Amino acid sequence: MTDRAQHRPQIGGIRSSFAPWEDPAARPLVRFDGVSKAFGDTVAVTGVDLSIYEGEFFALLGPSGCGKTTLMRMLAGFETPDGGRLMLEGRDIQADPPHRRPVHMMFQAYALFPHLSVAQNIAFGLRRQGLPKAQIAARVEEMLALVKLEGLGKRRPDQLSGGQKQRVALARAIAPRPRILLLDEPMAALDKKLREETQFELMTLQQTLGMTFMIVTHDQDEAMVVADRIAVMREGRIAQVGRPAEVYETPVDRYVAGFIGDVNLFEGKVAATNGPILRLQSDDGVFDAEGAAAVGDHVWLAVRPEKIAVYPEAPGGPRNLLAGKILDYGYLGDWTTYLVEIAPGRTIRAARANATRVVDRPLGCGDPVWLSFAPSSAVVLTK
Amino acid sequence: MKRGPSAFNIASVVLGLAFLYAPIVILVIYSFNASRLVTVWGGFSTRWYTALFQDAQMLDAVWVTLRVGVLSATLATVLGTLAAVALVRGGFRGRTALAGGIYATLVMPEVILGLSLLLLFVAAGLPRGFWTVTLSHATLTLAYATVVVQARLATFDRHLEEAAQDLGCPPWKAFALVTLPGIAPAVAAAWMLAFTLSLDDLVIASFTSGPGATTLPMRLYSQVRLGVDPKINAVSTLLIGLVATGVIAAYLVQQRRRSTR
Ligand SMILES: Nc1ncnc2c1ncn2[C@@H]1O[C@H](COP(=O)(O)OP(=O)(O)O)[C@@H](O)[C@H]1O
Numbered sequence: 001m002t003d004r005a006q007h008r009p010q011i012g013g014i015r016s017s018f019a020p021w022e023d024p025a026a027r028p029l030v031r032f033d034g035v036s037k038a039f040g041d042t043v044a045v046t047g048v049d050l051s052i053y054e055g056e057f058f059a060l061l062g063p064s065g066c067g068k069t070t071l072m073r074m075l076a077g078f079e080t081p082d083g084g085r086l087m088l089e090g091r092d093i094q095a096d097p098p099h100r101r102p103v104h105m106m107f108q109a110y111a112l113f114p115h116l117s118v119a120q121n122i123a124f125g126l127r128r129q130g131l132p133k134a135q136i137a138a139r140v141e142e143m144l145a146l147v148k149l150e151g152l153g154k155r156r157p158d159q160l161s162g163g164q165k166q167r168v169a170l171a172r173a174i175a176p177r178p179r180i181l182l183l184d185e186p187m188a189a190l191d192k193k194l195r196e197e198t199q200f201e202l203m204t205l206q207q208t209l210g211m212t213f214m215i216v217t218h219d220q221d222e223a224m225v226v227a228d229r230i231a232v233m234r235e236g237r238i239a240q241v242g243r244p245a246e247v248y249e250t251p252v253d254r255y256v257a258g259f260i261g262d263v264n265l266f267e268g269k270v271a272a273t274n275g276p277i278l279r280l281q282s283d284d285g286v287f288d289a290e291g292a293a294a295v296g297d298h299v300w301l302a303v304r305p306e307k308i309a310v311y312p313e314a315p316g317g318p319r320n321l322l323a324g325k326i327l328d329y330g331y332l333g334d335w336t337t338y339l340v341e342i343a344p345g346r347t348i349r350a351a352r353a354n355a356t357r358v359v360d361r362p363l364g365c366g367d368p369v370w371l372s373f374a375p376s377s378a379v380v381l382t383k
Numbered sequence: 384m385k386r387g388p389s390a391f392n393i394a395s396v397v398l399g400l401a402f403l404y405a406p407i408v409i410l411v412i413y414s415f416n417a418s419r420l421v422t423v424w425g426g427f428s429t430r431w432y433t434a435l436f437q438d439a440q441m442l443d444a445v446w447v448t449l450r451v452g453v454l455s456a457t458l459a460t461v462l463g464t465l466a467a468v469a470l471v472r473g474g475f476r477g478r479t480a481l482a483g484g485i486y487a488t489l490v491m492p493e494v495i496l497g498l499s500l501l502l503l504f505v506a507a508g509l510p511r512g513f514w515t516v517t518l519s520h521a522t523l524t525l526a527y528a529t530v531v532v533q534a535r536l537a538t539f540d541r542h543l544e545e546a547a548q549d550l551g552c553p554p555w556k557a558f559a560l561v562t563l564p565g566i567a568p569a570v571a572a573a574w575m576l577a578f579t580l581s582l583d584d585l586v587i588a589s590f591t592s593g594p595g596a597t598t599l600p601m602r603l604y605s606q607v608r609l610g611v612d613p614k615i616n617a618v619s620t621l622l623i624g625l626v627a628t629g630v631i632a633a634y635l636v637q638q639r640r641r642s643t644r
């Protein structure tokens with residue numbers, strides 16, 4: 001546990017030495033095996049296969065109503081799957097009621113017990129485990145220190161700020177040392193700045209404890225920052241599972257590409273192929289891209305804005321060139337994003353890092369520009 | 384610009400309060416009347432209270448009433464709370480039917496309820512007395528207790544129960560450790576309501592009571608028919624004091640809870 005923690009840098013997306021999912025011998029801690037759940041006519045979750053590994057920080061990402069909470073509640077035991085199997089450490093836990101599962105949940109609205117003090121809230125799960133009093137008191141103090149709430153043990157939940165409540169809920173859920181901690185939109189109620197701080201604290205905490213975390217969120221930035229792997233959900237199904245960078249750089253379909261970050265799509269037919277390079281015939285022009293598809297296939301090229309170069313003058317040479325004029329731009333300090341009209345009603349997003357301070361000729365609205373992207377920067381999508 | 388209350392407002396408040404409380408105030412004042420005549424003020428005295436405490440029959444009726452009230456209110460509150468839990472949390476078929484069955488007793492004429500209970504006890508061969516009144520009062524007040532607890536339970540955050548289960552409580556324990564403390568004021572209010580209803584019930588008690596279990600309302604009613612004895616004022620004043628204390632206590636408890644949050 002400790003040597004792994006040392007090897008892992010702080011930023012979730014770039015931890016690279018930790019990848020048990022790539023090891024065929026690794027046994028997953030949690031396995032969803034074709035799990036489905038419907039409420040009356042509403043299909044909340046359908047045919048979900050998912051493996052989560054010990055020590056992983058796993059994110060379930062998807063728009064509101066796509067079944068994230070339902071999936072998590074099935075693991076906690078509050079919903080019974082209609083079909084499929086749910087395994088914890090290789091054991092089918094379907095028959096276990098919530099209070100017998102070593103899985104704890106941090107509820108969306110925290111669900112702190114209002115009639116108990118902060119310390120009693122944190123001690124709640126420990127007391128159910130029948131630990132001796134002295135040990136409980138020691139663990140409560142340890143938890144209060146861990147979430148930086150020393151000295152607030154005697155307060156009632158209603159005497160706390162939103163951020164403090166969130167920490168108490170977290171401490172309460174991790175105090176009994178669950179095998180996996182489930183966090184349902186843990187930061188939804190916090191303001192932006194606090195949310196960013198909390199994201200980093202969560203990551204640090206997860207590594208310090210070496211605990212497995214599964215977080216539910218609809219915020220793609222949050223998932224990208226905290227998670228080792230992200231499962232993108234759509235209408236009750238898993239659309240893609242992968243490291244944040246994989247999901248961002250090689251989305252499997254237009255849905256994932258559009259859900260994670262901004263993307264430009266060029267739709268058309270494959271006109272020719274040449275080794276790994278294919279040529280797309282689209283309404284916007286002819287483009288070359290790296291990807292596997294057969295001549296005649298209907299495909300989309302997905303290109304991220306930051307992978308589109310912006311030139312104030314027509315450059316000689318680059319392939320995949322588009323001409324247009326700037327419709328709008330946003331200066332973000334480190335980046336400037338441009339909305340470029342390449343045909344009436346057809347716009348492309350491009351982003352340029354402001355690498356130098358002095359700009360000879362700043363680009364403004366209405367200026368003509370040329371855009372281009374490398375064939376390797378485009379992702380070929382077939383759906 | 385802020386106007387004070389209009390003459391109309393003041394008049395309606397005064398009239399309304401007078402309508403509600405004038406009879407009670409008069410009763411309380413006359414319980415301290417030295418005169419035996421109910422309508423003539425003969426100076427201040429506590430002689431009727433002294434007389435009351437020497438009237439064994441009256442004291443016995445008070446004692447019966449209190450025991451019936453406490454027992455039936457407790458029974459109704461326990462059953463009403465369970466019924467409320469089933470109605471709010473239970474996901475079973477026939478929930479609407481159960482709700483209808485419970486609420487029906489709210490609108491059932493007391494005479495009919497009393498008569499049907501009487502018939503039941505006769506058919507079951509139960510001797511009428513203390514226990515039959517107690518059971519009947521529990522029947523009468525169950526629906527009220529259910530409604531009071533149900534209203535609170537419906538707004539109680541279900542995630543709190545789930546959090547308790549998540550942390551290792553079986554469902555019954557989650558209810559006892561988390562839900563019950565949360566709805567305690569409503570449960571207490573339900574008990575108070577049931578107790579008060581039992582305290583002043585005459586109709587059901589008349590049908591279902593028997594020898595040796597005469598409740599205070601029954602005793603008062605039979606005495607009044609023989610002429611108003613100022614002792615009745617005294618015992619009524621004590622009852623009003625008891626109920627008022629209970630209501631004020633319940634109110635203060637609620638206030639304290641509110642101010643601490
Ligand atoms: N207890 C329930 N009863 C009926 N429908 C439900 C229930 N829980 C969730 N749903 C439905 O299932 C779908 C998925 O919900 P949920 O898992 O909460 O989504 P998410 O957490 O991704 O927003 C939604 O359409 C929702 O309305």
Ligand SMILES: [Mg+2]
Pocket residue numbers: 065068069
């Ligand atoms: Mg949700």
